[in-house]
Amino acid sequence: MLKVKDLMTTPVFSLKETDSLHSARSLMELQRIRHIPIVTVDNAFTGLVTHRDVLSATISQLAGLDPETQKEIDAGIPIREIMCTDITSVEVDSPLKEAAQLLLNHKYGCLPVVRKGELTGILTEADFLRLTIKLMDALDKEEG
Structure with missing residues (x-):
């Protein structure tokens, strides 16, 4: 039986509660990710910031702010102000099928993966799409 640890992405990019909105925006753009788990200094999982959270906390482009002013504002907003703390996570040894059902049934974009x-x-929709492609490739090879 496949476990979460067999498919999860690791290492995972994370931030601390004291990091800024600017740090989250920069990390998302640089790494092309949409979810950032938030941890304590001891790496304990405490919350999640999504691309949607970052957009919600951003002053509209219609306000006409220049990028430097936006950066200054973002730098003054700590992640703890915008992160979600009521987040479902899964254990590394959880069955992969259960994790897939959680993502599908609750329309989650990701599941942070924890051990104690x-x-x-982190387990994302993209991880399952990669698995699906691998399975389809294997089926194609069997047929061909």
Whole structure:
């Protein structure tokens, strides 16, 4: 039986509660990710910031702010102000099928993966799409 640890992405990019909105925006753009788990200094999982959270906390482009002013504002907003703390996570040894059902049934974009409360990875929709492609490739090889 496949476990979460067999598919999760690791290492995972994370931030601390004291990091800024600017840090989250920069990390998302640089790494091309949409979810950032938030951890304590001891790597205990405490919350999640999504691309949608970052957009919600951003002053509209219609306000006509120049990028430097936006950056200054973002730098003054700590992640703890915009992060979600009521987040479902999964253990590394959880069955992969259960994790897939959680993502599908609750329309989650990701599941942080923990071991005894400590962040160890992340499981996203993209991980399942990669798995699906691998399975389709294997089927194609069997047929061909």
